[in-house]
Every structure is written in structure tokens, then in C-alpha cells.
Amino acid sequence: MNNGNDWLAQRFEAHRGHLRRVAYRMLGSLGEAEDAVQEAWLKLARSEANDIDNLGGWLTTVVSRVCLDMLRSRKARGEISLDETPAVSAAAIEPAADPEEEAQLADSVGLALLVVLEMLEPAERLAFVLHDMFDLPFEEIAAIVGRTPTAARQLASRARRRVRGVQASDSARIGRERELVDTFIKALRAGDFEGLVAILDPDVVFRVEAAGRPGAPVEVRGARNWAKGAIAYAQAARFMRPALINSAVGLILAPRGRLQRVLVFEFDAEGRIRAAEIISDPARLGGLDLAALP
Incomplete structure (x- = not known):
């Protein structure tokens, strides 16, 4: 037996x-x-x-x-x-x-x-x-x-x-956004202050959800103002990966595969980031249209 x-x-x-x-x-x-x-x-x-x-x-x-x-x-x-x-x-x-x-x-x-x-x-x-x-x-x-x-x-x-999540007609736009976001994450991981500033609109607006205050984001205005604070969090950037968020290229922060927050971008005609929002509220994360990039 x-x-x-x-x-x-x-x-x-x-x-x-x-x-x-x-x-x-x-x-x-x-x-x-x-x-x-x-x-x-x-x-x-x-x-x-x-x-x-x-x-x-x-x-x-x-x-x-x-x-x-x-x-x-x-x-x-x-x-x-x-x-x-x-x-x-x-x-x-x-x-x-x-x-x-x-x-x-x-x-x-x-x-x-x-x-x-x-x-x-x-x-x-x-x-x-x-x-x-x-x-x-x-x-x-x-x-x-x-x-x-x-x-x-x-x-x-x-x-x-x-x-x-990508239509063939969107491939060129997605490619341009992906290149810009890749440059962004590379500069952030390297702590490259000037590299970050170079791809941001000078009047960029970053919105960050305030802890315990959903719907009332904190705003940071200006490329150099935001880049100064962002460099301090360069270590966390190693967990960031590009993804499609509501049909545009953004970043997800998912250490060990667990989604914690996303970074949603808006891009201008000059190929720079003109606005971004960091979302961490679980209800809002669950409502996002996420897709993997090709």
C-alpha cells in the first residue's frame, strides 16, 4: 500500500x-x-x-x-x-x-x-x-x-x-507617456533633482491625499518645490512600476505586489508633467481603471 x-x-x-x-x-x-x-x-x-x-x-x-x-x-x-x-x-x-x-x-x-x-x-x-x-x-x-x-x-x-487596456490607436500616445514616466522614475530613484525638474512643468501641481481627510488633498505647486520633497522618498520609488491608470500611463506603488497607492499624471503638449495626484484611499483605488502596459 x-x-x-x-x-x-x-x-x-x-x-x-x-x-x-x-x-x-x-x-x-x-x-x-x-x-x-x-x-x-x-x-x-x-x-x-x-x-x-x-x-x-x-x-x-x-x-x-x-x-x-x-x-x-x-x-x-x-x-x-x-x-x-x-x-x-x-x-x-x-x-x-x-x-x-x-x-x-x-x-x-x-x-x-x-x-x-x-x-x-x-x-x-x-x-x-x-x-x-x-x-x-x-x-x-x-x-x-x-x-x-x-x-x-x-x-x-x-x-x-x-x-x-490599450487600443492600437493609442499606442503612439502611450509610448510617449511611457518614455516620460520612465524618465521620471529613473530620476526619482537616482535622487536626481535637476533631472526631475527638467521633465516637470515649472508650475506643476502635485496633489496628495491628506491622512484621515479624504477629498481634501494637500497641494504642492512648482517643479522645484515638489522635487525637493520628493527626493526624500527616493528609496520608496524602487517599488514603483508603470501601469495604465484610467487609460494614461502612471505609476503604481505595490511592494511585494500589494497595491498601496498610485501616481496619476497629466501631461502637457511640450512633453512634460503638468499635474499629478497621489491616491492611497482604498475606495478610490478600487474605482480606478487599471491595466498592465504591453
Whole structure:
């Protein structure tokens, strides 16, 4: 009997890495991904394993259904998925030894992608992850979500629009904004005062939400005035990553994949930043239209 269990465990272990990658992209949480994989093992151990022709496909389906149930339960409880703390890479899902390693692992997945996936509906997220990331046919996805293949295709399409968020006609504008924002973040990380000033309108207005006073932002006016204070926070800039925010390029601050605040920009005709707003209120963050950049 033990030999049979060992044989089954060895077969399961051969698929564990794949199952973790699927579960993590579904759930955005290392702990929950591990729970989903463990549930798949328990179901396999209770099944007639010899009757399973395609073990990898069977396990992927089981994990996907477990993840879908977890996502729906999370939504039903009213949990805000932005409070989750993803800390895992696409290639190897292991507990991080320290916050720095956590940040690197989450960044390897794509911080903007992690954040956007968290904002999708459960069935949309599952359809997008399984099809676009793991090439699962819509016929198999349909059986998992309880829809027709056509409906499953539509779920993935809606999710894809949210994730990508860029129309072909916008690509030139997005490219110009991305270049400017990349220059901004590079100067901020380097503590380059003059570099920051050079890409800001001299009369730039930065609005920052005041703690405990939603709707009453503090304003800082003038490029040199703002740059002086910004340099002091250069260390935090290492967690900032470009993303599309309401169809324009901005920055998200998401250490270890957890969305904490966003920096929304307005650009002028001269290719400078004329205004910006730092948003950290959870209600406002949840209402933003976020998408990952190509």
C-alpha cells in the first residue's frame, strides 16, 4: 500500500510546480495557492488514479475549480483582494526569506499584472489565466466555469481588455507617456533633482491625499518645490512600476505586489508633467481603471 502511495505522490510532485503557478495567478496569494494545491492532492489520493488518462489535465482542472470556489468565497465575504500580499514568482513559488526577496519575486511576475488580475471577476480571471497564460482550450475552461465555450471565450476577452487596456490607436500616445514616466522614475530613484525638474512643468501641481481627510488633498505647486520633497522618498520609488491608470500611463506603488497607492499624471503638449495626484484611499483605488502596459 505504501508503495502505491509513494508512486502516486511521485506522479503528483511532477506536476506540483505547474499547479502552483496556475493557483498563484488565480489567487494572487502564496498561502491560498498552497492550500489549493494541497486540496488537489487530497482529491487525487481519494480518487481512482489508475483511471485518469491525463493526470496533468485532471489536476489542472481540480486546482482551477478549487481556486474558482476560493475567489467566489472571497468576493461573497466582501474581501478586498488589494489587501492580499502576493510574494511569488512565475517560475518558482517558494516562501520569501525576506521582504527584498518578496519584492523581487512579485516583480518577476509583473506587479501591474498582479494588481489588475486581482480586480477581475472570478470567472474572468480564471478564463484569462487558463487560456492566455496556460493555453487551455475554451472547451475545457467552459466545463470548469459552467458556461458554454463561447461564453468562456467572452470571459477571457473581457479580461484581456482589462489587462491590456490599450487600443492600437493609442499606442503612439502611450509610448510617449511611457518614455516620460520612465524618465521620471529613473530620476526619482537616482535622487536626481535637476533631472526631475527638467521633465516637470515649472508650475506643476502635485496633489496628495491628506491622512484621515479624504477629498481634501494637500497641494504642492512648482517643479522645484515638489522635487525637493520628493527626493526624500527616493528609496520608496524602487517599488514603483508603470501601469495604465484610467487609460494614461502612471505609476503604481505595490511592494511585494500589494497595491498601496498610485501616481496619476497629466501631461502637457511640450512633453512634460503638468499635474499629478497621489491616491492611497482604498475606495478610490478600487474605482480606478487599471491595466498592465504591453
